[in-house]
Amino acid sequence: MKVLVFGKTGQVATELARFDGVTCLGRADADLTDPGACEALIAETEADAVINAAAYTGVDTAEEERDTAMIVNAMAPTAMAAAAAARDLPFVQISTDYVFEGGGTAPWQPDDPTGPLGVYGASKLGGERGVAGAGGRYAILRTSWVFSAHGNNFAKTMLRLGAERDALTIVADQIGGPTPARDIAAACMKMAQALKTDANTSGTYHFSGAPDVSWADFAREIFTQAGLAVDVTDIPTADYPTPATRPLNSRLDCATTETAFGIVRPDWRAGLAEVLTGLKT
Numbered sequence: 409m410k411v412l413v414f415g416k417t418g419q420v421a422t423e424l425a426r427f428d429g430v431t432c433l434g435r436a437d438a439d440l441t442d443p444g445a446c447e448a449l450i451a452e453t454e455a456d457a458v459i460n461a462a463a464y465t466g467v468d469t470a471e472e473e474r475d476t477a478m479i480v481n482a483m484a485p486t487a488m489a490a491a492a493a494a495r496d497l498p499f500v501q502i503s504t505d506y507v508f509e510g511g512g513t514a515p516w517q518p519d520d521p522t523g524p525l526g527v528y529g530a531s532k533l534g535g536e537r538g539v540a541g542a543g544g545r546y547a548i549l550r551t552s553w554v555f556s557a558h559g560n561n562f563a564k565t566m567l568r569l570g571a572e573r574d575a576l577t578i579v580a581d582q583i584g585g586p587t588p589a590r591d592i593a594a595a596c597m598k599m600a601q602a603l604k605t606d607a608n609t610s611g612t613y614h615f616s617g618a619p620d621v622s623w624a625d626f627a628r629e630i631f632t633q634a635g636l637a638v639d640v641t642d643i644p645t646a647d648y649p650t651p652a653t654r655p656l657n658s659r660l661d662c663a664t665t666e667t668a669f670g671i672v673r674p675d676w677r678a679g680l681a682e683v684l685t686g687l688k689t
Contacts, residue, residue, distance in 0.1 A: 409601060412455035414438050414446065414488065415462035419556040420502060423593035424461060431455065438462070440480040443487035450491035457498040457600035460485050461593075463532070467506070468651040470527040481531035486538025493544025498603030500596045505552040505584060505616075507533040510655020513583075515620075517661050518550070518612045526652035536612065547599040548612040549592070549665075552658045553626070555679075556589035557686040566627050567687070570636040580624035580642035584658030585616030588679030595671050602669055609668050614660035617676030629677060633684055 409429055415421030416434030425432050438446055440462055450458055464470060464480040485501050492499035506529035507522045524530040536548050555563040563586075569576060595615050602609050621629075624642045631638045645654060665671050 409457060409604065410455040411597065411600060412450065412453045412458045414440070414458070414460045417559070418461055418463075419554050419559045419561060419589035420592050420596070421461040422558045423556065423590045424459065424596065427593070427597055440484040441476065443479065443484045446484050447487040447491040450488055450495070450497070455497070457500070457604055458488060458492045459500040459596050459600060460488055461502055461596070463502070464528070467526065467528045470531065471651045474527045477527050477531040478534060481528070482534030482538060485535035486542065489539040489542035489544060489546060493542045496544065498545045498547075498600045499539065499542075500547045500549060500600050500603070501535060501539045502592065502596065503536050503548050503550045504529065504532050505550060505658040505660055506655060507536065507550065508655055508657075510657045512657055513659070515659035515661035516614070516657070518614055518664055525655060528652060540612070545603040545607045546610050547603060549596060549599065550612065550614050550660060551587050551592055552584045552616045552660060553586040554589050554592065555586055555683065557683045558589070562623065562626065563630055563680065563683060566630045567634055567636075570631050570634065570638045574637060575639040575641065576627065577641045577643045577647075578624040578627045579645050579648050580622040581644050582654055582656050582658065583620055583622050585618055585620050585660060585673070586626050586676040586680075587615065587617040588674060588676060588683065590682070591617070591674040591679060595665070595669070598669055598671060611668075613665040613668065614662045615665050615671065616660045616662060616673065617679065618673040620659050630680065633680055
């Protein structure tokens, strides 16, 4: 299967590039601030499916750059999905737990009411609605706490800080499932293939690593596996203010993803071990 991927240097796009038949488009090839250009690329592609792994990911900067975030995260995916629908091509859109308001402790179901706390979440929700409304074969895959050996992410930040300091304070009241980018890429490919065969699998799905943990406990596991002696002190989100409000509850119920596609939640601890091995080579 030939797959056209929007995104090239991001964490998930880098992992998607490992698959046979995948063509990744970077910013020089596809400008997401020009939705019409993205639509034209799909209209001309010889691919059998399309995956959008590109996004405006600056959660805090989005508060000041709302228009850009909305174009890239909402308008561009909407245009892509419309172009894919016109050609009956499966379209997979990666989304986020930030579409929820983050209250309570129960894992979020795909059909739970949304309520983003900031511009980033609102822009991603706009993309979801555009994709779902395009009328084609589609899968919206909400995920959380992505990490890999590439780009900027929490795991790499902790490794850097852990090599410089012997003590850190880490937020402990935000709970979610760290998710290896490699597993997200594999899930996207499997969903695209399933959509090609059966349009009835179209819908919104969740996918995150297990078990759910706090950022502080995620950090502790990173330091343990990396052999770094770092003392982690738990702090509340209130002690670490940021321009954009983060959801406290990022737990995602992934049951329907397993039922529809046979994709189970990966053990992020095993994924972390792979990332650490990759960083050493």
